[in-house]
Amino acid sequence: MTSxxxxxxxxxxxxxxxxxxxAVLALAPLIGTERVSISRILAGFFSxxxxxxxxxxxxxxxxxxxxxxxxxxxxxxxxxxxxxxxxNPLAEPFILGVSGGGAVGAVLAISVPGxxxxxxxxxxxxxxxxxxxLAAILVIYRVASRTTGVSMTTILLAGxxxxxxxxxxxxxxxxxxSPHLLVAMDRWIMGGLDVVGYxxxxxxxxxLIPGLGLLLFQAHALNLLAFGGDxxxxxxxxxxxxxxKVIIGMGLITAATVSLSGPIGFVGLIIPHGVRRLSGADxxxxxxxCFCLGGAFLALCDLVAxxxxxxxxxxxxxxxxxxxxxxxxxxxxxxxx
Amino acid sequence: MTRDLxxxxxxxxxxxxxxWRLGPCSFSVQEGEILxxxxxxxxxxxxxxxxxxxxxSPQAGAVRLKGRQTAEMTRREMARHVAYLPQxxxxxxxxxxEDVVAMGRFPHAxxxxxxxxxxxxxxxxxxFQTRTEAFRNRPLSHLSGGEMQRVLLASVIAQxxxxxxxxxxxxxxxxxHQVRFFNLLSDLVASGVGVVVVxxxxxxxxxxxxxxxxxxxxxxxxxxxxxxxxxxxVLYEVYGKEIVVSMHPTANRPVxxxxxxxxxxxxxxx
Numbered sequence: 001m002t003s004x005x006x007x008x009x010x011x012x013x014x015x016x017x018x019x020x021x022x023a024v025l026a027l028a029p030l031i032g033t034e035r036v037s038i039s040r041i042l043a044g045f046f047s048x049x050x051x052x053x054x055x056x057x058x059x060x061x062x063x064x065x066x067x068x069x070x071x072x073x074x075x076x077x078x079x080x081x082x083x084x085x086x087x088n089p090l091a092e093p094f095i096l097g098v099s100g101g102g103a104v105g106a107v108l109a110i111s112v113p114g115x116x117x118x119x120x121x122x123x124x125x126x127x128x129x130x131x132x133x134l135a136a137i138l139v140i141y142r143v144a145s146r147t148t149g150v151s152m153t154t155i156l157l158a159g160x161x162x163x164x165x166x167x168x169x170x171x172x173x174x175x176x177x178s179p180h181l182l183v184a185m186d187r188w189i190m191g192g193l194d195v196v197g198y199x200x201x202x203x204x205x206x207x208l209i210p211g212l213g214l215l216l217f218q219a220h221a222l223n224l225l226a227f228g229g230d231x232x233x234x235x236x237x238x239x240x241x242x243x244x245k246v247i248i249g250m251g252l253i254t255a256a257t258v259s260l261s262g263p264i265g266f267v268g269l270i271i272p273h274g275v276r277r278l279s280g281a282d283x284x285x286x287x288x289x290c291f292c293l294g295g296a297f298l299a300l301c302d303l304v305a306x307x308x309x310x311x312x313x314x315x316x317x318x319x320x321x322x323x324x325x326x327x328x329x330x331x332x333x334x335x336x337x
Numbered sequence: 338m339t340r341d342l343x344x345x346x347x348x349x350x351x352x353x354x355x356x357w358r359l360g361p362c363s364f365s366v367q368e369g370e371i372l373x374x375x376x377x378x379x380x381x382x383x384x385x386x387x388x389x390x391x392x393x394s395p396q397a398g399a400v401r402l403k404g405r406q407t408a409e410m411t412r413r414e415m416a417r418h419v420a421y422l423p424q425x426x427x428x429x430x431x432x433x434x435e436d437v438v439a440m441g442r443f444p445h446a447x448x449x450x451x452x453x454x455x456x457x458x459x460x461x462x463x464x465f466q467t468r469t470e471a472f473r474n475r476p477l478s479h480l481s482g483g484e485m486q487r488v489l490l491a492s493v494i495a496q497x498x499x500x501x502x503x504x505x506x507x508x509x510x511x512x513x514h515q516v517r518f519f520n521l522l523s524d525l526v527a528s529g530v531g532v533v534v535v536x537x538x539x540x541x542x543x544x545x546x547x548x549x550x551x552x553x554x555x556x557x558x559x560x561x562x563x564x565x566x567x568x569x570x571v572l573y574e575v576y577g578k579e580i581v582v583s584m585h586p587t588a589n590r591p592v593x594x595x596x597x598x599x600x601x602x603x604x605x606x607x
Contacts, residue, residue: 005436005451006451006452007451010451084430087428087429089429220443220446220449220450221443223432223436223440224440224443226428226429226430226432227426227427227428227437227440228423228425228426228427228428230387230392230421230423230426231422231423231426233390233391233392233412233421234390234392234416234420234421234422234423234493234502235416235420235440235441235443235444235492235493235496236411236412236413236414236415236416236417236443236444237412237413237443238411238412238413239412276430276431280431280432280433280436281430281431281432281436282432282436284449284450
């Protein structure tokens, strides 16, 4: 845990995390409220005869597992990078107001009953929440921008302020909305991974993939940034450029996940800390490991959410907190002893 | 014949929202010398060192590395020649000692930054020189303040720079480790490296430095060999008169001691 990161240790650890992720990705779609038979699913690949097992597996389960994996992994990477850039262990992807902006957009879209349009496979609510997320990140980025870089203290305060303002805006919209719409708003804010087909995820891939790439390429510099901007600059890190890239990358991928699934808490906070406890703090390993572990964690939580009170579902945000909280406290306690 | 490694020419700096200004300041660091920067709190020593390191950009003036303007170099290129250790370095992540020393190889790294055999050699040498190899696998949270400062020094030594800029590197060390630390700096400069060290330890600076800079009120007021600079006439101006300057019993260098009780002249001073 404390030896330097050699290519061999890097590969071994990442293969471990990767196998865990693959196991979850392979098993999670097979489990659900409806029993599906593997032989009938396989048959569906070779015949066009009506096949309920195949349809459930291929158009509901797999997209949902992939979506939960992508959202969980993305939030964990965003949180892991942001904790270093802000030098704050409590940082998580929603701390910079992105979720607040997204929630205002979503609640606004829900509050206008006649408002229905689609942009590709994205619903009105998704388009509005994406716009809200991007607006929030733009505002805090502008506020914290200096000629010498981005002020990390200011961006944190700006993010918290944007979240508070958005909270007030949501209360106002709720107050003015007709009561039967409030349930839909609450459900969105709790987060959910209900999805059919692959369209939404594919549409947001152009935000997710470059954003994730941008963060992963900063991993080496982030190790030095963990010791402060002066130390990093002295070692040859372009501090302002790295900070900008982290904020932009984090903003893009968090916006995409919030518009896909609502704000799902906890993953972006605890998974990075869990990975560091397991594998050390070298972010060249931490960030990709966060993607695997965060993805596996959210896919499993979603599995619980969609089966535990079948035939209905629980909001997955409740499960992430109930499952993740005690596990995280257990890790903290073990470290102490 | 000694060469100028790093030349600072008339640099000035002011912080946004503050009337305090530094400079214009000029000095140079030569091959194989320890240059001590002394001065009272808030005089601008740290700002001057940051400008020299290129961590801050001067508002006027220039810094040259062997004649070349450092403002035209990338941070990575600069860090291959000039290493800078800030005054306060801390992290809440529990890196291993070896990880931190290996971070010194960042400016030399390509791609994903895995250590090459050459990098490993530099890391081993830095661990050996700072006598930190015994706890190379220990996490930072298990180090004392003094061990931490030696590990951070190892990290900048692993950069294999031509100039080392150190901001109060011995503030957490006991007298034994302070002397060993400056002895280590003496060994380093013997190989041709130039070292600039900001310190409040006037006696260590006086004993080990080849030249001293005295910074006061945002300007370099004096520079020269310790024998000339550590004199009552110079020091009373900036440190007040509650000090006594004497001679070291074995080395031919001045030492500065605290004076007990208020002197008459103090009352007249502003």
